[in-house]
Each structure stands twice: as C-alpha cells, then as structure tokens.
Amino acid sequence: MTIEIEDDAATIAARAVERLRLAEARLARRRQSDCGPSENARAAMRFILERADAGATVTPSELAQHLAISAASVTGMLDRLHAGGLIAFVANPTDRRSKFVVPFDRGTDPDAIDPVTAQIRAFAAELPDDAADHVAAFLDRVREVVDAECA
Structure with a gap:
C-alpha cells in the first residue's frame, strides 16, 4: 500500500524551512571546528563594522549583550579576532578603565567575513x-x- 502525501504550498514551505534549519545547524557545527571564525565571531564582526560605519563605538560589554553571551566568552573571542588582525582596541577617552573595539582594517569587506x-x-x-x-x-x-x- 502506498501512502500519498499531499504537497500543498504550505507543506512545501514548512519543509523548506525545516531543511534550512537543519542546514544552519550543520553549518554552525562545521564553523565550530573546520571553517574559520565561529558564528558568534562572524556576528561580532558584522556588529562592530556596522557600528563603526554608523560612527558609533562598541565596548566588549555591549558586544556580549548584543550576542547574548557571557563577558568571558566575548573576551576569548575578541582575543582571537585581535590575534587574527581583524580588530583593535582603543582606550575609552571618558573612562580609562574601559576600551572600545574597532575594526582593524576598514577595508575589510563584511561579505568576506x-x-x-x-x-x-x-x-x-x-x-x-x-x-x-x-x-x-x-x-x-x-x-x-x-x-x-x-x-
């Protein structure tokens, strides 16, 4: 006996979204080990570049809040981005205890990230x-x- 499944437009769309979610999960796993900066590092770079383009600054705390991750995770990620030459740190002129995260190379194309x-x-x-x-x-x-x- 063959079971026939009707593929109306809504079912096709729902299945496409599920395939997308599975592909995103596979990509996230690959990026954790095989494929350069993590998804959080890529999101951080996009945020840093967007803020810099808007003339705004970013602190590590703001970045942690934006990414919804811990300050310790942000510190490690920023250290790796700095070591890779993607970001630099500048002192906050109004609060010497804090620092701003800035893109190191403004020629960096966000699409390359x-x-x-x-x-x-x-x-x-x-x-x-x-x-x-x-x-x-x-x-x-x-x-x-x-x-x-x-x-």
Whole structure:
C-alpha cells in the first residue's frame, strides 16, 4: 500500500524551512571546528563594522549583550579576532578603565567575513518586490517562533 502525501504550498514551505534549519545547524557545527571564525565571531564582526560605519563605538560589554553571551566568552573571542588582525582596541577617552573595539582594517569587506550572507543577499535581489515582502514576513514569523522557544 502506498501512502500519498499531499504537497500543498504550505507543506512545501514548512519543509523548506525545516531543511534550512537543519542546514544552519550543520553549518554552525562545521564553523565550530573546520571553517574559520565561529558564528558568534562572524556576528561580532558584522556588529562592530556596522557600528563603526554608523560612527558609533562598541565596548566588549555591549558586544556580549548584543550576542547574548557571557563577558568571558566575548573576551576569548575578541582575543582571537585581535590575534587574527581583524580588530583593535582603543582606550575609552571618558573612562580609562574601559576600551572600545574597532575594526582593524576598514577595508575589510563584511561579505568576506560571511560569504553566506553575501550569497543570500544576491538571491534576495532576484526576488520581485512583492515576493520579497512575503518571504521576509514569513521568515520573520519563523524567527519569532524560534526565538521564543525555551526563552
């Protein structure tokens, strides 16, 4: 006996999201050991570059809060990024006990830090505007569900 599964549009979309979540989990595991900076380090670099481009500063504490990780984890990550030549530290002129994290090489292309994001942006640019709006709204709702899990 053969069981037929109906593949309506909603089921196809839900399965695609599940495949995406599994691929993201596999990528995160690969990045932990095989593939350069961790996902948190990549997110940190994106945040540091975005803040620098906006003329704002970033402290290690702000970075820890943004990434929702401990200060100790941030310290280790920043040490590795500094050793890799991606960031530098400058003294906070109003509080000598604190420091700011700045990108070391302003010529660093954010897409080089995370080429997956660059490819996703290119794919998104190919979507018609109305489709892009629907996809974005759908993915935002999926993200909200994921963020709310175990929160």
